Amino acid sequence: xxxxxxxxxxxxxxxxxxxxxxxxxxxxxxxxxxxxxxxxxxxxxxxxxxxxxxxxxxxxxxxxxxxxxxxxxxxxxxxxxxxxxxxxxxxxxxxxxxxxxxxxxxxxxxxxxxxxxxxxxxxxxxxxxxxxxxxxxxxxxxxxxxxxxxxxxxxxxxxxxxxxxxxxxxxxxxxxxxxxxxxxxxxxxxxxxxxxxxxxxxxxxxxxxxxxxxxxxxxxxxxxxxxxxxxxxxxxxxxxxxxxxxxxxxxxxxxxxxxxxxxxxxxxxxxxxxxxxxxxxxxxxxxxxxxxxxxxxxxxxxxxxxxxxxxxxxxxxxxxxxxxxxxxxxxxxxxxxxxxxxxxxxxxxxxxxxxxxxxxxxxxxxxxxxxxxxxxxxxxxxxxxxxxxxxxxxxxxxxxxxxxxxxxxxxxxxxxxxxxxxxxxxxxxxxxxxxxxxxxxxxxxxxxxxxxxxxxxxxxxxxxxxxxxxxxxxxxxxxxxxxxxxxxxxxxxxxxxxxxxxxxxxxxxxxxxxxxxxxxxxxxxxxxxxxxxxxxxxxxxxxxxxxxxxxxxxxxxxxxxxxxxxxxxxxxxxxxxxxxxxxxxxxxxxxxxxxxxxxxxxxxxxxxxxxxxxxxxxxxxxxxxxxxxxxxxxxxxxxxxxxxxxxxxxxxxxxxxxxxxxxxxxxxxxxxxxxxxxxxxxxxxxxxxxxxxxxxxxxxxxxxxxxxxxxxxxxxxxxxxxxxxxxxxxxxxxxxxxxxxxxxxxxxxxxxxxxxxxxxxxxxxxxxxxxxxxxxxxxxxxxxxxxxxxxxxxxxxxxxxxxxxxxxxxxxxxxxxxxxxxxxxxxxxx
Ligand code: 9GP
Numbered sequence: 141x142x143x144x145x146x147x148x149x150x151x152x153x154x155x156x157x158x159x160x161x162x163x164x165x166x167x168x169x170x171x172x173x174x175x176x177x178x179x180x181x182x183x184x185x186x187x188x189x190x191x192x193x194x195x196x197x198x199x200x201x202x203x204x205x206x207x208x209x210x211x212x213x214x215x216x217x218x219x220x221x222x223x224x225x226x227x228x229x230x231x232x233x234x235x236x237x238x239x240x241x242x243x244x245x246x247x248x249x250x251x252x253x254x255x256x257x258x259x260x261x262x263x264x265x266x267x268x269x270x271x272x273x274x275x276x277x278x279x280x281x282x283x284x285x286x287x288x289x290x291x292x293x294x295x296x297x298x299x300x301x302x303x304x305x306x307x308x309x310x311x312x313x314x315x316x317x318x319x320x321x322x323x324x325x326x327x328x329x330x331x332x333x334x335x336x337x338x339x340x341x342x343x344x345x346x347x348x349x350x351x352x353x354x355x356x357x358x359x360x361x362x363x364x365x366x367x368x369x370x371x372x373x374x375x376x377x378x379x380x381x382x383x384x385x386x387x388x389x390x391x392x393x394x395x396x397x398x399x400x401x402x403x404x405x406x407x408x409x410x411x412x413x414x415x416x417x418x419x420x421x422x423x424x425x426x427x428x429x430x431x432x433x434x435x436x437x438x439x440x441x442x443x444x445x446x447x448x449x450x451x452x453x454x455x456x457x458x459x460x461x462x463x464x465x466x467x468x469x470x471x472x473x474x475x476x477x478x479x480x481x482x483x484x485x486x487x488x489x490x491x492x493x494x495x496x497x498x499x500x501x502x503x504x505x506x507x508x509x510x511x512x513x514x515x516x517x518x519x520x521x522x523x524x525x526x527x528x529x530x531x532x533x534x535x536x537x538x539x540x541x542x543x544x545x546x547x548x549x550x551x552x553x554x555x556x557x558x559x560x561x562x563x564x565x566x567x568x569x570x571x572x573x574x575x576x577x578x579x580x581x582x583x584x585x586x587x588x589x590x591x592x593x594x595x596x597x598x599x600x601x602x603x604x605x606x607x608x609x610x611x612x613x614x615x616x617x618x619x620x621x622x623x624x625x626x627x628x629x630x631x632x633x634x635x636x637x638x639x640x641x642x643x644x645x646x647x648x649x650x651x652x653x654x655x656x657x658x659x660x661x662x663x664x665x666x667x668x669x670x671x672x673x674x675x676x677x678x679x680x681x682x683x684x685x686x687x688x689x690x691x692x693x694x695x696x697x698x699x700x701x702x703x704x705x706x707x708x709x710x711x712x713x714x715x716x717x718x719x720x721x722x723x724x725x726x727x728x729x730x731x732x733x734x735x736x737x738x739x740x741x742x743x744x745x746x747x748x749x750x751x752x753x754x755x756x757x758x759x760x761x762x763x764x765x766x767x768x769x770x771x772x773x774x775x776x777x778x779x780x781x782x783x784x785x786x787x788x789x790x791x792x793x794x795x796x797x798x799x800x801x802x803x804x805x806x807x808x809x810x811x812x813x814x815x816x817x818x819x820x821x822x823x824x825x826x827x828x829x830x831x832x833x834x835x836x837x838x839x840x841x842x843x844x845x846x847x848x849x850x851x852x853x854x855x856x857x858x859x860x861x862x863x864x865x866x867x868x869x870x871x872x873x874x875x876x877x878x879x880x881x882x883x884x885x886x887x888x889x890x891x892x893x894x895x896x897x898x899x900x901x902x903x904x905x906x907x908x909x910x911x912x913x914x915x916x917x918x919x920x921x922x923x924x925x926x927x928x929x930x931x932x933x934x935x936x937x938x939x940x941x942x943x944x945x946x947x948x949x950x951x952x953x954x955x956x957x958x959x960x961x962x963x964x965x966x967x968x969x970x
Contacts, residue, residue, distance in 0.1 A: 156212075159205040167244070167251035171198045183255060189325050191257055192235075192265035196328035199238045199248070203374045206242075207383035214293055220966045221293035222959075223452055223472045225445060225479035226280040228424070229298050229386065230272030230305075232789030234329045235263055236631050237285075241376035267322045268790050269329075270304035271388075271424060274706045275815050276514050278789065279592075280475055282624040282815070282952040288377035288384040289626070289650055290956055291969040295456070297448035299440060300330075300371045300388035303423040308747045308786040313763035317426070317750050330388075331372045336455070337392070338368035338447045342439065346535050358492060360535040366417040367392045368447035378626050378650050389447040391420035427749050431522045438481070438524055438532060445482040449489065463494045467507035471964045474511045474586070477522040477578035483509060483585045484536040484543070492535070498542055510963050511582035511589045512619075514812050516599055517710065526574040540576055544568055547584050554611055565607045583608045583615070588963045592621045593813035593834040595854065619959055620837055621813040622952035625652050628819045632793035635674040636823065636944075643667065652951035655944060662941040671937050675824065678798040685794045690784040695777065699738055699930050702795060702825070703803035704745035704787055707755040710810040713746060714900060715912045716803055717762055719923055720769065720781060721880040728774050729879070738927040741780040743795060745787025757899040759783075764889040764896070792816075797823045800936075801926060804829035805919065807910040809854035811835075818950035824940040826929075828922055830915070834950070841946045846939040848929075850922035851915040860914060867905055870913035877916050881905070 148154045160170045175186055175194035186194070214221075239245040249259045272278060280296065287294040306317035343363025351357050373386040393414040402410035420443050425432060452470060453461070461469070474480055483505060490501035515521065529537040544567040551562050563570075567580045583589050583605055591597030597618030601609040609616045630637045630649045640648060643661060648654040661667040679700060686692040703716050720742055726732035744762055748755030766781035784791065802820030804811075804827050811833035821827060821838055828848040829835040839847040852860065871878055881901060883889075890896040904912060930936055960966055 157205045157208045160201055162202075162244070162247065164247055164251045164254065167198065167247050168254060170201055171195060171251060171255065174198050174201075188261065188265050192262045193326050193328045195248070195252070195259075195262050196235055196266070199235065199242065199244065200329060200374065202242045202244060203238060203376050203383050206376070206381050207374050207385070210382050210384065217970065218458070218469070219293055219970060220469055220471065220964075221295065221456075222287070222964055222966060223448060223470055224280065224284065224287075224294055224296045224475065225448060225472055225482060226277070226296065226298050226475035227441060227444065227478035228272030228277030228475075229269075229280050229284070229296065229388075230274070230277035230789060231269045231281045232278075232627060232793070233263070233266045233268045235266050237627055238329075238374075238376055240626060240631050241378055243379050265325075267325060268788060269322050270320055270788060271298070271301050273305055273424070273426065275813070276476060278623075279514075279621055279815055279952075282622065282627075283956060284375045284384065284386060285378075285624040285626060286622070286952040286956040288375045288382050289380060289624075290953060290960075291377060291380060291382045292384075292956065292960060292966060294384055295452075296375065296384075296386040297444065297451075298386070298388050299421055299424075299444045300390045301421060301424040302390075305424055305747070305788075306426050306750070310759075310763060310783075310785050313760050313767070315748055315750075315756050315759050319423075329373055332390075333370040333372065334392075336370050338370070338389075338450050339365055339394075340368055340391075340443050340446045341365050342442070342532055344534065346538060357495075358535070358538070360488070360492065364413075364417075365394050366420060366443065367394055368443065368450075370447075370451065380650075387448070387451065389421065389444050391418050391443055393417035426747075431520065432751070433525070435528060435532065438528065441478050442481045442485070442533060442536075445479045446485055449482055449485055453489065463490060463496070464500075464504065466504050470508055471587075471966070472509050473959070473964070474509055474582055476512065476514045477582060480511070480522075480578040480582045481533070481536065483581055484533075484539040487539045487543070488535055491539075502543065502546065506585055507587060509582070509586045511579075511586040512592065513579065513582075513589065513600055513604070514592055516596065516604060516810060516812055518604075521604075522578040523569065523575040524578065526568065526576060529576055537576075540567060540581065543581070543584065551611065561607055565611075579605070580608075586615070588617055589615055590617045590619045590963065591812065592619065593837060594618055594620060595809075595831075595836050596812040596833060599809060599854070617962060619955055619963070620834055620950075621815050621818070622950050622955035623815050623818050623822070624952045625649055625822070627793070628796070629822055633674075633678065633797035633823055635677050636671075636797065639670055639674055640944075648948075650953065652948035652953065655948040656946070658941060658945035662938045662945065665934075668934060668937040668941065671824065671941055672933065675798070675800070675940075682794050682798040685791070686782060686784055689791070690782075692782050692784060694782060695739070695741055695780050697739060698741040698780065699800050699926075700798055701740055701742045701801040701803065702745075702799040702820070703742065703805075704792065704795065705814075705816055707746035707748040707752075707758055709754055709758075710910045711806045712910055712912055712915075713744065713758055713762065714904065715805055715915065715919055716742065716744075717758075717765060718877070718880050718912070718916060719919060720779065721765060721883060722876055722920060724765075724769050724772075724775055724779055725879050725883050726876075727778065728772070734775065734778055737778050738930055739778050741782060743799075744781065744783040745791065745795070747787065754899065754903060761884070761889070761897060761900050765884070768889045792819070796820055796825070799823070799825040800930070800940075801825060802827045802829075804832070804835050805851070805915075806830060806832045807915070808832045808852055808857050810910065818947065821943045821947040822950060824944045826926075826936070826939055826943060828919075828926060837949070838947065841949060842939075842943050843946070846942050848922045848926055850918040852911070852918075857911065860911065865908070865911060865914065867908035867911075867913045870916065871905060874913075874917060876920065877913065 174197045179190045181190050252259045284296040304320045304322050307320050309316045341362030344361045346360050368389045369392050371388045375384040375386050397410040420439050486505050487501050490496045569575050569577050591600045601616050644657040683694045727734045796819050802825040804817040808830045813834040830851040831853040885901050887894040
């Protein structure tokens with residue numbers, strides 16, 4: 141039961157919730173109240189963390205009133221909403237975003253000054269919640285930001301990992317992972333509801349029974365249970381008074397510990413079941429693109445999805461909800477295959493709890509889900525072995541069999557006699573072991589299936605899910621990814637934002653198409669000079685950040701060339717490295733006159749999955765090459781490599797605005813979209829890239845003259861692979877490539893230790909799955925064009941401005957509009 145037990149008499153108790161005053165005095169008062177009564181310290185004795193927590197709670201207070209108002213308004217007139225199901229949300233720091241959304245930055249700055257506190261120092265005290273691995277998790281964070289800004293009814297559902305993505309450190313050039321205890325200093329942005337427990341079941345068996353009406357039914361007798369505890373986070377829209385909800389789940393044991401065993405002195409055994417249950421939300425899987433077949437991961441997926449669907453049915457909806465109306469109330473968006481177990485879960489609830497027959501439950505379920513696929517790598521499409529599923533989720537496995545049976549009947553009807561196709565499309569695969577193909581299940585059950593860039597969606601239709609697109613062509617669609625301009629331009633690049641606002645006025649932050657108005661200014665010499673000034677200021681800022689954060693001294697006046705993303709072979713960090721080694725080798729061998737080389741600093745940022753050997757060896761190689769190049773007087777002032785450890789959202793916000801050149805060099809047909817590529821272009825970096833993912837659309841929008849294209853396109857890649865690719869042929873026929881590889885292989889960068897580089901070099905020469913050597917020459921040529929272009933600063937600035945002006949399309953507001961109009965069919969602003 142919620143609400144007061146009898147009618148409140150005091151006028152304040154029945155009135156609407158009010159926002160604290162938007163004044164410096166009002167802010168000071170709220171802040172001191174939080175510090176004194178919340179933290180329990182006087183200002184004079186408060187620590188930096190006290191002050192940060194008090195500030196965060198003060199700002200949260202301003203959000204809370206809006207949040208309650210949004211919820212009340214939506215409850216009065218319930219519309220269909222989106223349940224965004226994502227195992228990852230890579231949020232980044234919250235403070236600045238919340239200040240910007242509530243238009244409180246200047247007020248907070250002044251209020252704190254009057255308390256003798258520096259806002260900047262408090263900003264730096266915030267530990268970012270790294271509840272995601274990379275692009276997929278960051279995309280989810282951008283999407284919920286946009287939905288709030290568009291006043292779209294949405295709840296983001298996910299997991300509250302106690303430990304987020306690991307902190308990366310380097311020891312002797314090698315990656316060493318340190319746990320990310322992001323909550324260690326307090327979690328001021330979350331509101332826990334320990335009283336609202338959601339029971340989640342695992343294991344056990346199912347049994348049939350006959351109901352009073354004589355119909356046979358099934359019930360699931362679980363083997364063990366955990367509780368889901370709800371944590372709410374506020375997601376503010378940009379200066380529109382709307383605040384949406386992000387709801388993350390923490391696992392708690394049903395019984396804290398066994399008192400009998402505890403009293404008998406076996407403390408470890410007494411808490412064993414607690415530890416086991418609570419492990420479910422303990423740590424984010426540090427994998428990107430490839431799932432680990434770990435039981436715990438399936439437990440995590442089922443746990444958060446079961447909590448979320450239950451929460452929607454029992455708490456978010458009116459108590460008299462008729463489940464037959466569900467499709468008018470909710471659409472669950474599946475962010476990759478991680479939440480796909482939600483499909484049989486909804487079926488289970490409808491059949492076993494709401495007592496609907498299979499056909500009816502299936503008809504409802506098929507209208508309540510939509511699926512986004514974020515990959516093209518076959519190994520990244522999740523499968524779960526049938527034996528694991530039977531053990532962990534026996535009822536769900538039965539339901540999946542039932543779904544598969546009716547689905548395969550549909551296939552046989554559509555393609556009579558094509559049993560091969562039936563086997564290819566089956567939700568259950570037989571090789572190498574019997575397993576559930578989650579992407580097939582998602583595709584079968586969803587109203588729409590989308591890829592995340594034009595090329596990716598086309599390859600999904602033509603290759604990865606071609607049987608399905610033949611059967612249901614209308615089901616497949618594309619929604620190109622986007623990024624939020626609030627965080628990635630307005631907040632992260634205040635200098636550029638001011639220049640834009642001074643030039644075209646306000647309004648662009650929530651309507652990024654307006655950047656087009658900047659196009660004419662590309663021809664304006666004065667504007668170009670101002671634009672360069674902004675870049676110079678941003679370079680000064682990143683120089684200070686890297687000095688403070690990593691002790692790195694960035695050389696000044698260089699072309700700033702940036703490659704930041706997860707370390708993965710398909711993204712081809714080694715290609716970038718080969719380019720740097722080629723430049724270096726050219727100078728030290730005397731072949732190239734150092735005076736003719738454009739001074740260039742390359743910044744790498746990349747985490748490797750802890751179990752991904754090749755990625756870790758590549759990190760070691762980058763660090764080894766950096767150490768030698770950065771200390772060789774022959775290339776001093778010409779070449780420099782910076783590899784700050786622990787690249788994260790906070791660093792991205794500082795680095796991207798300073799970049800001149802954005803490296804997007806994956807093998808064509810492998811990067812689903814990329815979103816870093818969009819952030820760089822929007823901040824005025826030029827891209828050197830392959831025709832892959834969203835690069836294709838970036839190039840089309842900015843124009844070929846303002847983009848450095850290189851490498852094979854996807855059909856050429858497919859052709860070469862079909863023909864039989866031989867990397868050694870490229871090595872043997874290309875002298876510069878051979879010299880670069882030989883220099884690495886000689887141990888030049890590893891104190892003569894050839895063994896230390898053999899994994900990477902051996903793979904390049906004898907395997908090279910992602911065709912680095914095949915694209916090498918084209919890349920080197922494109923980099924030469926970059927140097928020539930950079931020499932003409934006026935022309936370069938013109939191109940950079942056009943990149944900003946023409947990439948407003950990549951706002952996540954536009955992506956959300958596409959989902960709303962073409963997939964979800966929900967109303968905004970009502
Ligand atoms: O690898 C894709 C990346 O290209 C894309 O931009 C991002 C968001 O759509 O998703 C990534 N996919 C994954 O992390 C796992 O499928």
